[in-house]
Amino acid sequence: MKIGYDAKRAFYNYSGLGNYSRSALLLLQQYYPDNEYYLYTPKIKNAIPFHCGKPFIVRQPDSFLAKKFSAFWRSLSMSSAINKDRLDIFHGLSNELPSDIENANVKSIVTIHDLIFLRFPQFFSRIDNQIYLRKFKNSCLKADKIIAVSEQTKHDIVNYFQIAPEKIVVSYQGCASQFWDTVSESKKVEVKKKYALPDTFVLNVGTIEPRKNLISLIHSLNYAKHDAKIVAIGRPVKKYMAELQQLIQRKKLEDRVIFLHNVPNEDLPAIYQTASLFAYPSFFEGFGIPIVEAMASKVPVITSKGSCFPETGGDAAIYINPNNPEEIAILTDKILEDGKLRQEMIAKGLTHVQKFSDEAVVHSLMGVYKSVMAEK
Known part of the structure; x- marks a missing residue:
């Protein structure tokens, strides 16, 4: 043809x-x-x-x-x-x-x-x-x-x-084939040093804009027991970014949130595979490709109820109300504290993403x- x-x-x-x-x-x-x-x-x-x-x-x-x-x-x-x-x-x-x-x-x-x-x-x-x-x-x-x-x-x-x-x-x-491949430990160390990544962090990937709802994830830090940082990767929308910065200053969360912009694609798999959890509290997506990237990278996922998310995340993700930061905090605590649950979510994720x-x-x-x- x-x-x-x-x-x-x-x-x-x-x-x-x-x-x-x-x-x-x-x-x-x-x-x-x-x-x-x-x-x-x-x-x-x-x-x-x-x-x-x-x-x-x-x-x-x-x-x-x-x-x-x-x-x-x-x-x-x-x-x-x-x-x-x-x-x-x-x-x-x-x-x-x-x-x-x-x-x-x-x-x-x-x-x-x-x-x-x-x-x-x-x-x-x-x-x-x-x-x-x-x-x-x-x-x-x-x-x-x-x-x-x-x-x-x-x-x-x-x-x-x-x-x-x-x-x-x-x-x-x-998702790109690079996310399916296991990154070498040396590459992980290199990328971790390059971006000053903490040992434990919750990852969020996507344009930093109101619809992606990063603000609820940041609010959840006020309710969380864990001390993990949030690493947010994406192109910032100026007005929304200013709103997030004001929230972070007001809540004294400057040492809990890391923003990374213009991260080259070749570094993303190592960052995903270094993360402890992937959080995607978006209000609505057509598909939600970062969910697939995270599961292919062997990272447990929490994402929003409704929209396309149950279709993309299947039975492998845990679903939250994107308007409820306290619920996000409770489930984030649970996943970070329960090693068995994390491994179950990772295994289910790898099985589910075979359809993609x-x-x-x-x-x-x-x-x-x-x-x-x-x-x-």
């Missing part, structure tokens, strides 16, 4: 959408190298390197106007490039398809990661909400098939966009491609 992708985020996005795009492409390269994969991107200068060799073919704007107005090319005139390459399938990896996709003689698939902007519009600007609604909904209506990264996201697509459930297939995402293994993820994705090609 000849399969094309909107690959801008694969080349330039370091967060969730970029990670999903790169992971999917590299797994397809590894497991299904006989296909041809066309990567459409406005540019590749200063792009993220991700071993983009055969069978990948990179396509960029080729005319002066298309190069000058690359956003226009990406959204409104990509169909001519798709037709020229005679693709079988075009897959929008990050919530959207080219606006002119109906002009392309190709089967189209879009992956929808979440509709958080509709569930929690207060976390987004009005203009962003309007742009996301138009792009996401139009892509879902035009696509031949929609991939949802969780049953929760599928439910939201049906509910908010009135899309027929049979048009949507759930195909889980996994590289093999499971890539075979599921290829199954979607084959089913779309089989449809008339």
Whole structure:
């Protein structure tokens, strides 16, 4: 098959959408190298390197106007490039398809990661909400098939966009293979020293923003018996970060919370595997990939009730009310104090995350491609 992708985020996005795009492409390269994969991107200068060799073919704007107005090319005139390459399938990896996709003689698939902007519009600007609604909904209506990264996201697509459930297939995402590998003790020592990590700490990974609810985890320190520190890794949203800093100063928790920004991906597995517990009290996610990363790293997980979390964490995680810092403290104390419980959670986590293994993820994705090609 000849399969094309909107690959801008694969080349330039370091967060969730970029990670999903790169992971999917590299797994397809590894497991299904006989296909041809066309990567459409406005540019590749200063792009993220991700071993983009055969069978990948990179396509960029080729005319002066298309190069000058690359956003226009990406959204409104990509169909001519798709037709020229005679693709079988075009897959929008990050919530959207080219606006002119109906002009392309190709089967189209879009992956929808979440509709958080509709569930929690207060976390987004009005203009962003309007742009996301138009792009996401139009892509879902035009696509031949929609991939949802969780049953929760599928439910939201049906509910908010009135899309027929049979048009949507759930195909889980996994985590980078580096999280499955056991990090050497020397690497752990090196990373622990590099970031001045304590012997015992509760890890939190994700953008530091209101929806991720790090504030409840910090509040929980006031109720906890343990003396473990919190290590929070992620890009800070300025206003929310200031709120957290004020809380920490007010509660005199300066020596209990460590913030790490711009941590390179190669250091993350060692930090995960050094952690005593992973805490993820987010209000809502489309999937919650850090939960999978933690379980693959052999770390027990506590996360929120509701949303996609029981789907991602299964019977391996312990679930908390994200609005109840005292409950978070009680369960954190219990896990940190009970070695047997920790080992049981780790074992269950390793079993549960096999459904998000590289093999499971890539075979599921290829199954979607084959089913779309089989449809008339």
